[in-house]
Amino acid sequence: MANTPDIEKVKKDITSYPLDSDQAIESFRLTYLSRKGIITELLAGIGKAAPEDRAWLGKELNALKKLAASRFEEAKAAQASDTASRVAATDDSTLPPPPLPTGSAHPLSQTLAEIKNIFYRLGFTIADGPELEDDFHNFTALNFPPEHPARDMQDTFFIRKDEQDSSHNLVLRTHTSPVQIRLMMNQKPPFRAIMPGRVYRNESITAKSYCLFHQVEGLYVDINVSLADLKHTLITFAGHLFGKELKYRIRPSFFPFTEPSLEMDIWWETGNRPGQWMEILGAGMVHPNVLKAVDIDPEIWTGFAFGMGVERITMSRYEIDDIRLLYDNDIRFLTQFP
Ligand code: DAH
Numbered sequence: 001m002a003n004t005p006d007i008e009k010v011k012k013d014i015t016s017y018p019l020d021s022d023q024a025i026e027s028f029r030l031t032y033l034s035r036k037g038i039i040t041e042l043l044a045g046i047g048k049a050a051p052e053d054r055a056w057l058g059k060e061l062n063a064l065k066k067l068a069a070s071r072f073e074e075a076k077a078a079q080a081s082d083t084a085s086r087v088a089a090t091d092d093s094t095l096p097p098p099p100l101p102t103g104s105a106h107p108l109s110q111t112l113a114e115i116k117n118i119f120y121r122l123g124f125t126i127a128d129g130p131e132l133e134d135d136f137h138n139f140t141a142l143n144f145p146p147e148h149p150a151r152d153m154q155d156t157f158f159i160r161k162d163e164q165d166s167s168h169n170l171v172l173r174t175h176t177s178p179v180q181i182r183l184m185m186n187q188k189p190p191f192r193a194i195m196p197g198r199v200y201r202n203e204s205i206t207a208k209s210y211c212l213f214h215q216v217e218g219l220y221v222d223i224n225v226s227l228a229d230l231k232h233t234l235i236t237f238a239g240h241l242f243g244k245e246l247k248y249r250i251r252p253s254f255f256p257f258t259e260p261s262l263e264m265d266i267w268w269e270t271g272n273r274p275g276q277w278m279e280i281l282g283a284g285m286v287h288p289n290v291l292k293a294v295d296i297d298p299e300i301w302t303g304f305a306f307g308m309g310v311e312r313i314t315m316s317r318y319e320i321d322d323i324r325l326l327y328d329n330d331i332r333f334l335t336q337f338p
Pocket of ligand 1 (some may be wrong): 257
């Protein structure tokens, strides 16, 4: 058996040959399967083997050839499908681009847009003012008496607090009503404007209250404006926002800057929850002291004002039971409002 080739070694080499590239596959083919390859050479050598060895040698070499051929075919197929998928994955500049994932307006922005839209149709313009306010605009001009407990109605974030002279105080505005003052000081009556914006209150954070929220203030000042005008405006507004079937009630209330003052509730039924009254806004006839504070003659001009909470309205429209969801920016929440 001196001349019999080391079939086991060739077999091992075939099985372990790395076939990881087109070049490797081609050199494998040349080494083992081509006309000048090892196996062809070995087969040609059968004739020189001892006659009693020729049969088994032929069988072994044919098995070897089959093994090499099947490794070759397999590697080629794998390489081809790999190439195909790489081609599919590369950019084809002639294809339209895949759609970009788009965001959507925050539910608060959606509610605010609708509120603005309704008042726009009722002839109101939009005004705004700073979130950092002084004591005069946030309290004094709005007829909050100095050191009066009415100021405690609103838990204030003080940016600057002067214990001797509260007129030096700077606060994060606790409501949008100071924008009424700015509007009336900067322009001449009549006024018909809404004033949306952020407000801040130093309250503990719960499912129902947050340290900041949004209000929409409204102001209508003209000659002979009456409580009936206020009622009509509010009912028209609520009808547009909540639908024609609206059930509402108007209750007397108190605010330093209006007299008389009122609050409006709507009857709110959602899903399987029992219906309930929900307060959506405060309002009233602008107090003569407020008009005097901004140099407008209350004997000539009268007006009404109102203020509503955007979070409250949004939460009822979308059945959101925790105000904090509106501020977490959790994408799983936000994508529910396309
Ligand atoms: N500023 C009030 C608040 O934050 C809301 C309000 C009530 C505004 C009555 C008004 C109004 O303009 O007339 O609670």
